[in-house]
Amino acid sequence: MSSEEGLSSTITDWLFLNSWWLLLPFVMLLVVAAFIVAFVLLLYMISPLISPKPLKLNGAHVVVTGGSSGIGKCIAIECYRQGAFITLVARDEAKLLQAKKELEKFAINDKQVVLCISVDISSEYSQVESVIKQAQEKLGPVDMLVNCAGMAVSGRFEEMEVDRFKKLMEVNYLGSVYPTRAVITTMKERRMGRIMFVSSQAGQIGLFGYTAYSPSKFALRGLAESLQMELPYTGPLETKLISETSGVCQPDQVAKIIVRDAVQGNFNSSVGPDGYMLSALTCGMSPVTSITEGLQQIVTMGLFRTIALFYLGSFDSIVRRCMIQREQSKAANKRE
Numbered sequence: 557m558s559s560e561e562g563l564s565s566t567i568t569d570w571l572f573l574n575s576w577w578l579l580l581p582f583v584m585l586l587v588v589a590a591f592i593v594a595f596v597l598l599l600y601m602i603s604p605l606i607s608p609k610p611l612k613l614n615g616a617h618v619v620v621t622g623g624s625s626g627i628g629k630c631i632a633i634e635c636y637r638q639g640a641f642i643t644l645v646a647r648d649e650a651k652l653l654q655a656k657k658e659l660e661k662f663a664i665n666d667k668q669v670v671l672c673i674s675v676d677i678s679s680e681y682s683q684v685e686s687v688i689k690q691a692q693e694k695l696g697p698v699d700m701l702v703n704c705a706g707m708a709v710s711g712r713f714e715e716m717e718v719d720r721f722k723k724l725m726e727v728n729y730l731g732s733v734y735p736t737r738a739v740i741t742t743m744k745e746r747r748m749g750r751i752m753f754v755s756s757q758a759g760q761i762g763l764f765g766y767t768a769y770s771p772s773k774f775a776l777r778g779l780a781e782s783l784q785m786e787l788p789y790t791g792p793l794e795t796k797l798i799s800e801t802s803g804v805c806q807p808d809q810v811a812k813i814i815v816r817d818a819v820q821g822n823f824n825s826s827v828g829p830d831g832y833m834l835s836a837l838t839c840g841m842s843p844v845t846s847i848t849e850g851l852q853q854i855v856t857m858g859l860f861r862t863i864a865l866f867y868l869g870s871f872d873s874i875v876r877r878c879m880i881q882r883e884q885s886k887a888a889n890k891r892e
């Protein structure tokens with residue numbers, strides 16, 4: 557009995573007096589694991605705040621531009637099979653009617669309608685607006701808009717006809733802006749809806765031969781991101797407050813940095829700590845022009861994404877605060 561006690565106390569002495577630090581890595585591992593578990597739990601707790609409610613396609617009105625062929629037609633079929641009412645928008649009427657026939661094979665009830673409207677979505681806003689009005693009169697407010705109409709041209713930059721650059725911006729970019737602009741007010745009023753932009757892998761990386769196509773698809777990403785931030789409500793005040801979160805730089809300072817980078821042959825140039833973080837974070841498939849640049853990107857990516865999520869949260873709270881203030885002052889005005 558007494559010898560057993562003697563043995564265990566020797567072990568404790570050894571552990572805690574001589575080599576307690578051997579346990580340190582395990583303790584640290586435990587603490588880190590506990591933090592990670594707590595962080596993940598926290599994320600799941602706030603997930604209802606950031607995840608939108610699913611849209612019910614059954615009975616919904618879905619407008620698909622470029623719905624007469626390819627991906628657009630397949631999207632339309634997929635929605636129709638789930639009970640949606642569809643408006644197909646494209647230029648060629650014969651192709652539209654053909655697509656309508658194809659879609660109708662997939663009807664799941666006899667109330668479903670496929671409406672076809674022929675218009676060039678890139679030509680003029682007023683035309684697109686009246687087309688959307690027409691569709692809404694027949695099938696009700698748009699629940700989902702799919703901007704899928706688009707075209708691709710490839711060739712060397714210096715060999716491409718100059719008017720192609722304009723054409724692709726018109727069809728791929730403005731052709732998505734116009735229908736979106738025509739449905740957004742009603743969607744905001746109803747506080748529901750979806751707007752889809754069909755970009756491309758070439759909208760995330762620049763590629764040989766795509767100097768005209770790729771930028772027109774990159775533009776969609778900028779549009780989608782900006783629009784997403786405006787969704788609760790919007791005014792110039794939000795833009796001002798959000799822009800103020802980035803440091804203001806003097807033009808001569810900016811010029812110096814840009815010129816220095818250009819002289820060095822750098823692909824990317826950024827100003828200020830936030831500019832630096834943003835460049836590293838969005839580097840994607842951009843080329844690197846120095847070893848350090850590539851190494852920094854590799855090491856900082858996860859950290860910067862974490863910081864970026866906090867930025868997004870603070871932008872969100874700016875938008876929310878402005879909305880609440882606006883509603884309060886509206887209510888106060890009414891009372892007066």
Ligand SMILES: NC(=O)C1=CN([C@@H]2O[C@H](COP(=O)(O)OP(=O)(O)OC[C@H]3O[C@@H](n4cnc5c(N)ncnc54)[C@H](OP(=O)(O)O)[C@@H]3O)[C@@H](O)[C@H]2O)C=CC1
Nearest residue numbers: 622623624625626627646647648676677704705706755756
């Ligand atoms: N196919 C692919 O591999 C990839 C495609 N994408 C993108 O997906 C989208 C669909 O591609 P895909 O299915 O290949 O395209 P298609 O060429 O098969 O179809 C294009 C559709 O858009 C319509 N359209 C084109 N221009 C206009 C216009 N000015 N006004 C109204 N409608 C127009 C066409 O009809 P009409 O000519 O009668 O007007 C057609 O319905 C495009 O935005 C494309 O950039 C992205 C990555 C890869």
Ligand SMILES: CCCCCCCCCCCCCCCC(=O)[C@@H](N)CO
Nearest residue numbers: 707708709755756757758761763769841
């Ligand atoms: C982790 C890193 C992964 C990298 C993957 C890179 C893959 C690059 C392939 C890009 C092909 C893009 C074709 C776009 C075609 C298009 O948009 C058509 N509409 C044009 O006709």
